[in-house]
Amino acid sequence: MPTPPRLLILTAAFGEGHNSAARNLALALVAAGCDAQVCDPCSLAIPRLTATLSRLYRFATDYLPRVWGRIYHSIDRVDFKHSGSWFSRKPEARLAKLIVDYQPTAIVSSYPLYPYLLERIFSRAGVTLPVFTVVTDSIEINSAWLRAPSNYWLVTDASTRNTMIASHLPAAAIIDTGFPVNPEFAQLNPLAPTDPCDPFRVLFFPIARRKSIDSCGASILAASPVVKLTIVLGKNVRLLYFAARALQQAHPGRVRILGWTRRIPRLLTQHHLVVGKAGGATVHEAIAAHCPMLIHHLVPGQEEGNLRLLEVIGGGSLAATPDVLTQRIRGILIDQAAPWRVMKQALASHNRNAGAITAARVILQKTEEWQTQPPRL
Secondary structure, three states: OOOOOEEEEEOOOOOHHHHHHHHHHHHHHHHOOOEEEEEOHHHHHOHHHHHHHHHHHHHHHHHOHHHHHHHHHHHOOOOHHHOOOHHHHHHHHHHHHHHHHHOOOEEEEOOOOHHHHHHHHHHHHOOOOOEEEEOOOOOOOOHHHHOOOOOEEEEOOHHHHHHHHHOOOOHHHEEEOOOOOOHHHHHOOOOOOOOOOOOEEEEEOOOOOHHHHHHHHHHHHHOOOOEEEEEEOHHHHHHHHHHHHHHHHHOOOOEEEEOOOOOHHHHHHHOOEEEEEOOHHHHHHHHHOOOOEEEEEOOOOOOHHHHHHHHHHOOEEEOOOHHHHHHHHHHHHHHHHHHHHHHHHHHHHHOOOOHHHHHHHHHHHHHHHHHHOOOOO
8 A cells, every 4th residue: 555645734823724724734634545744833842932922912913903913014024034033943943853753745834934944944954845835814915925935835715826926926836725624614505595584693703802792792783683693702711701691691582602612614604694803714714604704803914815805705894893893784684685695695606615625635636746756946
């Protein structure tokens, strides 16, 4: 029997999109008969510092989005190719050891820093492996992704691919696979555009702020008496539960509270609308579920492209204040929910529910081609 390909998948703790893409790709690759290992070299090499920086990142994106937007744009001017910072030294050494120990056939990175480290590791070792960079942003692409020394870039959509080609990257190396959503999405049946929408089920992902429950939750329910709300608290159960419980008691029979759950794909396909922040994972999961989305929290720079993609598809829009959120939902429900049905049809036409499966096939195909005739890195 031939030895199955061994894929080392690299992620980082700075944004759930990176971790989600890595985990879902691993699921698809293992299902295809590969040996796949997900690793976070930063967390492995400098766990305390990485955990602290991750907490600061989450605080900044939730409470100080404009400040983080300025930081994000400043990162756009950094040339990681020529700057081996103190922060990257230990992760680089740990990554080199991972490669020696695991002996991968190819490497997949869902975080833009790692291809730069790999280039230096390969240069010292005098070897190369195929490197696949999974770009988790859409349309508005930071230069850290664009300058990453990679053999292939796997992107979320055609508009993102065109943006990267316009930045003078080789067109043949930029492959539109869709965001690597959970392979389960490909097996689920979304609500039909003909659904009666009564009740109109809204899935709400609050950010880690108590006011998010009070303002957004109440605004969603105020849109119409047919609205029923499911609040997913996730990792913020302790912080947000009492606010969610107060909202539930104020609206008997209309509010359901969930903590951390593995059922997000199924929940998205069973709800009519999702309200959440414009993170890559949430936006692309909504797209995969053909579930229209309203964005209540947007991080400038980093998440603007995700909103733009929703608008290009016709599957969602920004509702950044409680009043606008109420108005948007009322607008979606007019004329027996005709605008909602148009959004559903647009998302169904876009039809991106198998990104991880498609990306796994591309990775395996290109890895096989590499073994026959490896291109230059």
